Amino acid sequence: MEKYDPKNIEQHWYQTWEAAGYFAPSGQGPAFSIAIPPPNVTGTLHMGHAFQHSLVDAIIRRKRMQGANTLWQMGTDHAGISTQMIVAEQLALENTTPMELGRDGFIDRAFRWKDESGGQINQQLRRMGASLHWDTERFTLDEGLSQAVIEVFTRLYEEGLIYRGKRLVNWDPKLQTSISDLEVISEEEKGFLWHLKYPLVDQPDVYLEVATTRPETMLGDAAVAVHPDDSRYQHLIGATVTLPLTDRVIPIIADHYVDPEFGTGCVKITPAHDFNDYEVGQRHDLPLHEMMNPDGTICDSAPSAYQGLDRFEARKRLVEDLEAAGCLAKVEDHTLMVPRGEKSGVIVEPLLSDQWFVRVGPLAEPAIEAVESGAISFIPQQAENIYFAWMRDLKDWCISRQQWWGHRIPAWYDETGAIYVGRNEAEIRAQNGLSETTVLRQDDDVLDTWFSSALWTFSTLGWPDETESLRTFHSTSLMVTGHDIISFWVSRMIMMTLKFMNEVPFEKVYIHGLVTDAEGQKMSKSKGNGLDPMDIIDGISAEALVKKRTDKLLQARQKDRIERSTRKEYPEGIEAHGTDALRFTFCAIATSARSMRFDLKRVDGYRNFCNKLWNAANFVAVNTEVLVNVSDREESTADQWIRRQFQETSNKVNLAFDDHRFDLAAKHIYEFIWDEFCDWYLELCKPILSSSDCTDAQKSGTQHCLLETLESILRLAHPLIPFITEALWQKLPKNFRNGPSIMIAAYPGSIESDSVSDPASADIEWVKAFVGAVRNIRGEQDIAPSKRITILLQAGDAEDHRRQKQHALLLDALAKPEAMNWIEANVEPPPSAIQIVGTLKILVPLAGLIDKSAELERLNKELTKLEKEIQRVNGKLSNPSFIANAPQEVVEKERAKIAGYQKQKTDFEAQKHRVAAI
């Protein structure tokens, strides 16, 4: 057989599966469905995707093998803002702008870009082995989904759950659109705290000092607020101050929002440009003084000196002028949270504007109920807290965006400004009796991308039509996503789906952690610490990796730093590991923790694991090439043992899957294949297959057990490592596998096994302990594994005698004795190294082999260990309340333990004296 090379198998098998139609629902069995969190249509696969889809694919493949009617619904998202931005950047390179192209031209252009680049993420998903149902792939802007969006908007409007109004929203001055909270990234930055003096109207020589991180917003101030209980300012509440550099007079108000400990305890209130101040303004009925245009320049209501200035330039000028006017008390260094647009990178402004909103209150109530009642459960359950915290304090959702790429809002205005909402213009004219001569103009804005995402589980299945798919696969079974979008996506899906489907979008939500780099840092382009899953699969040279990480960076300083750290971390680039190793790694690190450090060394380890499996299969193939043909087969003790071990592993893996503990599933599979199947079972098979003392019935039994166990292992591991398992499964003799592909073979189940009577396992455990004892002596004494040694056995019980005799073949192969002889208990053995298994003494006579001092050292080590244990157990047993209160069986166990330890201690001490006497 050729060497393990993932490249040779992975591509081939995916194509075969897809061509065979295995990804489609079988149409039989209970329905099981998962909707993919739609990736951006123009995007590429990042580590988060790769991680998430590895888990989902494992779930999906297992369910499919278990006979469920399984659908993993594929689809992509139009990603309004980021796509619009990318296309605008492309246009800029061609020295043109979206405005020049016009709305229709721009949308055409965006669709072209989508068609050109849209295939990449799909190809990458295929490389990951994701068994998505491609045939019914959807896109948020396609015809059907757009219909669903319009339907939902119209119905919500008709019920008064969508309204238009002027509110404070997050405004991106560069992209010139409102953006969602999700797209605002607040990070700590160094800045200043300016202390400004506002003189009292009645006593111009007395000042109130306010501290602000944004002095330019003073132009929009409507009040100064103090805490109602702050004794320093009690007498001033209700008085007025003059706003410096302007002729505005503003009141001093009292509000609990103010933190009296912070700064001077006086806060300037700018209701039109700050979310908190807006609420304070609402409470006190303050006017909204707007001082900024949508492009970030100072607007015309400001004093003429500042009109038209950019906001940062205005800040500089204002601070200078305030200082000149004697109104600047001091400037302090201050770190503050600066909100920036995720896509544009510029500082976001809270700005008043006309927007569309969803009134979420009436939708939230049933959505909270659905989780409280258990109709939807979060895994891990703790994640519910994030959901409840968000839902209890829900603000109306701004759904309009001043963009072109997206679902255009189905609202029209006539010349008087009256609003008509409907499914299309014709419907509106008919419903409202508008004549042909009435001019209607459609709203220019599009909907927030999340609006269409909120309908995802049912819009992708054909809603509003009552399709067969919708009936079969909705509610979906499970949603897998990160905790960062519970608020923005999960909650909205729950609200919208309950509203329009009258059922939950999914029964369970599995919330996974964030994949970070080895230092625990979030992977990001600007940090240059990101990894491309494809590079881990295919490998990449150091040069190419550096280029990739630094290519699109603007700052040279960053570039040098990233290049240095990249070359240090990956001096040789990244080796090819294959998809299976990467997928297994993702499963293995998927604990319930909030973040997971991704370490390439883990992938190395699991690549080695795949290689191990490959070679084990090779061993099985070589040793079963010619099957011994007999009518009755005889199973060896090892065969019985490994079947049992497999069954227990299968039980544990199924349990882990049911608990969504992918790390445990991976661990049990890994340990069984490597530690039990490879390290012991294959070794135990060798003597049986090669010995002339073994009968054909025995050889045949072992050959069958080898093939059957391997076949079972492959099925058990398939959901995690689909490619290598299929490749190896296909190489098995046809009568040892069932069906054309492992993908649709039956998944190993859970079987209650009798845990009491298991003589085979007890025997093999004894063999392992025996061999381990001899290996320990060899290791400590530096005796080569290949060197045959004399082994003497002393004491022991009847079982020891039986087992030694019955399993002599195995012991001979693994312990490699020259001779193995029993000596009477009262006979003084020759100077030897000793190990004790239970009551059996295993002795390796010196005969020039043994290093005396090494052996004394080893014995002392054993004795220290024993003494520590004896002391610990004695402490327990000499405690009367332990005897009185602990369960009888625990006390008995401790007593049995100490008896064994004492005996061994005596034996080791005697041995120590013998060796010392040499």
Added chain:
RNA sequence: GGGUGUUUAGCUCAGUUGGGAGAGCGACGGCCUUACAAGCCGUAGGUCGCAGGUUCGACCCCUGCAACACCCA
């Protein structure tokens, strides 16, 4: 400031009703033993963040504190 989570071997992490602390990687020593050197065999290494409490008994339950991470203000 509020909330959530984390703290176990040098590193990354398991530890499922409280009853003898585990794995992988790394380290050290020895092996080309006919599936695999991407391997095999052996060894070392931990006051389970700190301080209390409950209990016969605490990595595990309770309280407080500290550090770190993320979310929200």
